[in-house]
Amino acid sequence: MTEMLIESEANARFKRWRRLAGESRAVKKEGATLLEGIHLTQVARDSEAAIPAVILDAERATAEARALARETAGRKGARLFLLPPALYDQLSPVEHGVGVMCEMTLPKAPSSELWADRDLLYLDGVQDAGNAGTLIRTAVAAGVRVILASPTAVNLWTPKVMRAAMGAHFGAVIAEGVTADTLARVYRGTVLAADARGGEDLFLASDSYAEGAVAWIMGAEGPGVSAAALAVTHRRFYIPIEAACESLNVAAAAAVCLFDMRRCRLGGTESR
Amino acid sequence: MTEMLIESEANARFKRWRRLAGESRAVKKEGATLLEGIHLTQVARDSEAAIPAVILDAERATAEARALARETAGRKGARLFLLPPALYDQLSPVEHGVGVMCEMTLPKAPSSELWADRDLLYLDGVQDAGNAGTLIRTAVAAGVRVILASPTAVNLWTPKVMRAAMGAHFGAVIAEGVTADTLARVYRGTVLAADARGGEDLFLASDSYAEGAVAWIMGAEGPGVSAAALAVTHRRFYIPIEAACESLNVAAAAAVCLFDMRRCRLGGTESR
Structure with a gap:
């Protein structure tokens, strides 16, 4: 599986994630959100949700997080991205995460x-x-x-x-x-x-x-x-x-x- | 009532409050804590708790907060301190507070x-x-x-x-x-x-x-x-x-x- 390394804060994809991480309006406008951690990633993997991207902390992700990221990306047809800790931390809602996150497309509003x-x-x-x-x-x-x-x-x-x-x-x-x-x-x-x-x-x-x-x-x-x-x-x-x-x-x-x-x-x- | 202005981050009293705001160990070691906002200050004022200091945001405290601060300080025999916003924000657990806080001495451990x-x-x-x-x-x-x-x-x-x-x-x-x-x-x-x-x-x-x-x-x-x-x-x-x-x-x-x-x-x- 191809892993893409994003090293610059100027990367458009990273900037979009940072908006999703911090701005409620961006979540609404983009129709997407970020899920952090082993448990949420597992639940998302086993759900019907569309997961276009899985994101790993390039240095600190645990072996469990890496394996889960690859499996989730494979099953969902998602792209796998590696971020240096300084960038990963800007997206993570927790201080000491396990280093795995994914982008999820929001489901359509129900009738x-x-x-x-x-x-x-x-x-x-x-x-x-x-x-x-x-x-x-x-x-x-x-x-x-x-x-x-x-x-x-x-x-x-x-x-x-x-x-x-x-x-x-x-x-x-x-x-x-x-x-x-x-x-x-x-x-x-x-x-x-x-x-x-x-x-x-x-x-x-x-x-x-x-x-x-x-x-x-x-x-x-x-x-x-x-x-x-x-x-x-x-x-x-x-x-x-x-x-x-x-x-x-x-x-x-x-x-x-x-x-x-x-x-x-x-x-x-x-x-x- | 005398109001004391603290302008420097190097002030010993301010440094102690900053430890109380951020470090669980300091709360235990000093036997003191900080309460923020109208509601907590009112409850503390009406309680048996020892309140050695009441703290106001010198610029942004609302009229209600100022009146409550003076009344609490008077009733508890507390000193009243004014902090510029940059210092006050370092103590406050909330982003947009009303600008009143007090220091409380912890009660003795119950038998x-x-x-x-x-x-x-x-x-x-x-x-x-x-x-x-x-x-x-x-x-x-x-x-x-x-x-x-x-x-x-x-x-x-x-x-x-x-x-x-x-x-x-x-x-x-x-x-x-x-x-x-x-x-x-x-x-x-x-x-x-x-x-x-x-x-x-x-x-x-x-x-x-x-x-x-x-x-x-x-x-x-x-x-x-x-x-x-x-x-x-x-x-x-x-x-x-x-x-x-x-x-x-x-x-x-x-x-x-x-x-x-x-x-x-x-x-x-x-x-x-």
């Missing part, structure tokens, strides 16, 4: 028919990349395999979000730029919101809240669920927390809500 | 009698500062007001952890460097562990798991609960996740376990 009848998580203005990635990972783990994001939310395909989600993107249908109005117009299930400001106590809700397809809305760090999203919500729940704490982190709140729904559906209550 | 009979969360080697902070915040929100950390875990008092916990430190008893053996020897409640590798299904467990004082062990990102901690565990639980996902983030897993316990204790099951 709304792919999510109109399914359980989903709607990220209403969530801003933090780490939170967004954890939310995707938690949702997929809870069996909620559709993630929608409002136009105000962080881009879900940036390297940081990909990294925090640990490959969960590949098990999910992801649609961005979906307004609350579109959700209301298209969605045929029940819309629930987690809202620290009020509503019903999640733990006192009747089990029926988990019946049929459910869309869970989680709001932005700080402001919470927006007025536009609340306007299309059928039922609003709060998690009963101690007074000593103002609120939960949005990813923790989602873990509580999504797994409470999963518990109800798995029949955990009856068995007690 | 084990303060936690031997209480619900607690034991962080067994958790490495990531953001995760550790979210874990503390989630535990306090769930009514678990004692946090222990193994000698292998991240320092719980660094500025990054303080920031992610959003003030939950002030509602908790925190003890670091507690070995699994010490936990086993001192603790009089039941020791539970969340372990993705096996044990009982959390959602099929009898409610009695939540009776009496409970210590929940959460393991490190990646390796999970250590052999030493498993050896002192009375019951081990896994969260039933979808096969499409390998595991949950440790902070998400803790949210599920701690709030499932809270639900049982609040009697949510009976009311269904």
Whole structure:
């Protein structure tokens, strides 16, 4: 397999990767992102994703990383690039990586028919990349395999979000730029919101809240669920927390809500 | 109130703050940490914590930040320092802060009698500062007001952890460097562990798991609960996740376990 060495920061391909690494807008505009590390590269290799390029740290890549890079490039028909550490580090979201990364072409935006009848998580203005990635990972783990994001939310395909989600993107249908109005117009299930400001106590809700397809809305760090999203919500729940704490982190709140729904559906209550 | 301007990076006090901002070891050695932002400063102001210094960005601090700084300094008998933006930025854990920070003296390590009979969360080697902070915040929100950390875990008092916990430190008893053996020897409640590798299904467990004082062990990102901690565990639980996902983030897993316990204790099951 041919390996191409890129030595100059002026290389056009490298400059494009650097934009993908650092700019959310570039990820959107180019329709591509970067995945770093053994685990993400393995998941990408085994997925349907298009991988046009695999990138190795020419000096520091481990033997495992090199073998995985060659195998991934072979299986995906990708080109293999070697970068000196100084260039590789400019692309990597972590300080001491294993030295393998790949460029992935983003999948096409899914038709709304792919999510109109399914359980989903709607990220209403969530801003933090780490939170967004954890939310995707938690949702997929809870069996909620559709993630929608409002136009105000962080881009879900940036390297940081990909990294925090640990490959969960590949098990999910992801649609961005979906307004609350579109959700209301298209969605045929029940819309629930987690809202620290009020509503019903999640733990006192009747089990029926988990019946049929459910869309869970989680709001932005700080402001919470927006007025536009609340306007299309059928039922609003709060998690009963101690007074000593103002609120939960949005990813923790989602873990509580999504797994409470999963518990109800798995029949955990009856068995007690 | 006297305000002192520090203009030089060579200033001994500034150099000490810079170590507190960047080095976990310095936080431990000096017995002090930095808190950034309106919310943390407010919580610190209203707490029992010793605050020897309040720090303002001389140029960019908002009017709200300035007023809060003066009030906090007055109430705590703290000195008020002004830093030019170039120096302030070297201390701040965030890029666009509001320009107020304070130095806090760490509380004394609590005697084990303060936690031997209480619900607690034991962080067994958790490495990531953001995760550790979210874990503390989630535990306090769930009514678990004692946090222990193994000698292998991240320092719980660094500025990054303080920031992610959003003030939950002030509602908790925190003890670091507690070995699994010490936990086993001192603790009089039941020791539970969340372990993705096996044990009982959390959602099929009898409610009695939540009776009496409970210590929940959460393991490190990646390796999970250590052999030493498993050896002192009375019951081990896994969260039933979808096969499409390998595991949950440790902070998400803790949210599920701690709030499932809270639900049982609040009697949510009976009311269904």
